[in-house]
Amino acid sequence: MSAAITAHLEGLSVLMLEKTAHIGGSTAISGGAIWIPFNDQTEKVGHPDSEAKVWEYLHNVLGEIPNRSQMQAYLDRGAQALRYLEQHDALRLLGRVYSPDYYPDRSGASMGGRALDPAEFDARELGGKFRELRNPLPEFTVLGGMMITLTDARHLLRVTRSFASWKHGMKLVLRYFKDRLQGYHRGTRTLLGNALAARLFARMVSLGIPYRLHAEVTALLRADPQAPERVTGVEVQTPAGTEQLSARKGVLLATGGFPWDAEMRQAHYPSPTGPYSMSPTGNTGDGIRMGREVGGVLGTGNSSPAFWAPVSVLQRADGTALRYPHLVWDRAKPGLIAVNSAGKRFVNESTSYHEFVIGMYRSHEQVATIPAYLLCDSDFIETWGLGLALPGGRPRQHLEHAGYLVKAPTLDALAGQLGMDGNVLKETVARYNLHAAQGQDPEFGKGSTAYNQYLGDPDHQPNACLAPLQKGPFYAVRVYPGDIGTALGLQADAHARALNAQGTPIPGLYVAGNDQNSVMGGAYPGPGITLGPALTFGWIAAMHMAHPEAAH
Structure with a gap:
């Protein structure tokens, strides 16, 4: 054009x-x-x-x-x-x-x-x-x-807690319903x-x-x-x-x-x-x-x-697949880690989507990392969601039944469902949690750059990208090396x-x-x-x- x-x-x-x-x-x-x-x-x-x-x-x-x-x-x-x-x-x-x-x-x-x-x-x-x-x-x-920006999404998640957010959200919703009533698709x-x-x-x-x-x-x-x-x-x-x-x-x-x-x-x-x-x-x-x-x-x-992006995939009952790109919404937020099949972290989760997939391929040369797994606890998923799993108490059972979202009461149980060694996964999370509570990630540097922090939660201290995974149930989503186009x-x-x-x-x-x-x-x-x-x-x-x- x-x-x-x-x-x-x-x-x-x-x-x-x-x-x-x-x-x-x-x-x-x-x-x-x-x-x-x-x-x-x-x-x-x-x-x-x-x-x-x-x-x-x-x-x-x-x-x-x-x-x-x-x-x-x-x-x-x-x-x-x-x-x-x-x-x-x-x-x-x-x-x-x-x-x-x-x-x-x-x-x-x-x-x-x-x-x-x-x-x-x-x-x-x-x-x-x-x-x-x-x-x-x-x-x-x-x-x-109804299309929304990241700013819109933050307001919509806060409509019951902030008058300014309620006002912002109502303006969007009323415009949208007016469009639909006027016959727009x-x-x-x-x-x-x-x-x-x-x-x-x-x-x-x-x-x-x-x-x-x-x-x-x-x-x-x-x-x-x-x-x-x-x-x-x-x-x-x-x-x-x-x-x-x-x-x-x-x-x-x-x-x-x-x-x-x-x-x-x-x-x-x-x-x-x-x-x-x-x-x-x-x-x-x-x-x-x-x-x-x-x-x-x-x-x-x-x-x-290609220009890479980690992608999770929902297999629908009719045989079609729904792909979700994990670009900027969840990976950098505090309280999420990515692990390979051995239950170990392998990358800075808040790096760019392109660099994340490069990290997947690099790790896969040593241990199976395709798919990799994004892990979080219940506080995280209620606040930020995880891929197609939406935050704020929205229904997620259909994603569990389809095998897209894996849910377990403990890290041991989650590891069992993912085919990992539970002790290794617990050790990985414990090591991450110890440093995350202090706002540091000496292993992979999550939250260590201005770009990382830009995508994190600006209201979370001491690091916008780091928080422990503590409260069960725990969740995981498989991600694959996808792309947003060829180079x-x-x-x-x-x-x-x-x-x-x-x-x-x-x-x-x-x-x-x-x-x-x-x-x-x-x-x-x-x-x-x-x-x-x-x-x-x-x-x-x-x-x-x-x-x-x-x-x-």
């Missing part, structure tokens, strides 16, 4: 083809953060930055920068892309006053200013097109379709990535940019005898049949990477891997496959092929042009989003390092198509 809007505004004729029934892809179900240093709000929110500081941080997280010229283009032009899209009413972003980078203890890190969030968007502006927007993940809504107050996708989509609609749903691109065309390597259009499969469409300026691939292509997962993911992606199931590597068919090549040297993709240059094996641009072919090899090389330095490059390189691709002579 970033590319489509830009290309249209720059005078090109545009058509956006969407394989599924809904607009928005992974963005619509994401947290929506955008990481772009030197954006126009960086200084306004109190975090002046410098190019030297950003490069220092990136080197300290990524090591060798995989594609330096592309990274330079991202840093040079990211803020330009946001400014352009905001000036043309396609974006509205809010700078984060406080939002530590994911490795805040590494030199060059920032405590805020690099990440932005989409402002909430009133989807009533979409009219009848609202149903064409991809819904957020249902487990991140309440009351069957869910709440029209969109937030996070859903708001980002909704605003972009609404701008496309208002500009009259044509798009098609249920339009699966199956091949790239090369029909210019004077330039046989040039991509000149696409073959698209629609409910009405197969069509061939020509493109004068270029084709941009942005089909969401390959998280649901079992063959590519098996070839490129660490072992073991399973169907645990949070991406839409339509993201099956179509763009990458087609790009390779015309000479495109995969990136090399990535530290990870391995087609190699591209600073203009988002797909490159061949010789490093030469393939004429007429551009690539962005998760089809493009991650500019971060599979590392995850901060919130929004997928959406930031997606918006930027979509804009860069469109500007290059419209003004190739201005490329520098």
Whole structure:
């Protein structure tokens, strides 16, 4: 959508083809953060930055920068892309006053200013097109379709204890019920990535940019005898049949990477891997496959092929699976630990979701850690919940019956249900509890960084991330190494042009989003390092198509 809007505004004729029934892809179900240093709000929110500081941080997280010229283009032009899209009413972003980078203890890190969030968007502006927007993940809504932020969630958990929270909660609920009474299929107050996708989509609609749903691109065309390597259009499969469409300026691939292509997962993911992606199931590597068919090549040297997240899985009675990503809500809170099959801790539970899964794979080389187990006591689950198990005394028996949530009166009994040595688990918890009561974790450093504390409970002392596990019954949830999208993709240059094996641009072919090899090389330095490059390189691709002579 970033590319489509830009290309249209720059005078090109545009058509956006969407394989599924809904607009928005992974963005619509994401947290929506955008990481772009030197954006126009960086200084306004109190975090002046410098190019030297950003490069220092990136080197300290990524090591060798995989594609330096592309990274330079991202840093040079990211803020330009946001400014352009905001000036043309396609974006509205809010700078984060406080939002530590994911490795805040590494030199060059920032405590805020690099990440932005989409402002909430009133989807009533979409009219009848609202149903064409991809819904957020249902487990991140309440009351069957009301989106909420972390701040909203904290207020809703306190509605019976605080008048301010009651007032906040009632305002949300009344708006939601009004939406449903007026016939909307869910709440029209969109937030996070859903708001980002909704605003972009609404701008496309208002500009009259044509798009098609249920339009699966199956091949790239090369029909210019004077330039046989040039991509000149696409073959698209629609409910009405197969069509061939020509493109004068270029084709941009942005089909969401390959998280649901079992063959590519098996070839490129660490072992073991399973169907645990949070991406839409339509993201099956179509763009990458087609790009390779015309000479495109995969990136090399990535530290990870995907952006990881621990995922718990509920097997429903009808045979379907519900996946829940443990991103920022429960792992960092005080009173939760993660253990492997031996009943021992193996990672800082409050580290980033990406780093947590890296820890799972690392531990699995020595002792079975796939699945791993998130453990807590009754006080924790009543306060924070655990995955799909909601807090505040809400019903959880169905999760126990399904085998998703394991409950036991004692740690010994819990260990027995999980196939662990009870003495080892009790020793692990006792050692953790001893230090947690003092606000320390000398073994793994839970709660030791600004990012850890940011996700903890600010009202809990002496450490926002640490509290003993003491009160039975005790609970556990199995988590698997899942992903929120792939990082391995087609190699591209600073203009988002797909490159061949010789490093030469393939004429007429551009690539962005998760089809493009991650500019971060599979590392995850901060919130929004997928959406930031997606918006930027979509804009860069469109500007290059419209003004190739201005490329520098």
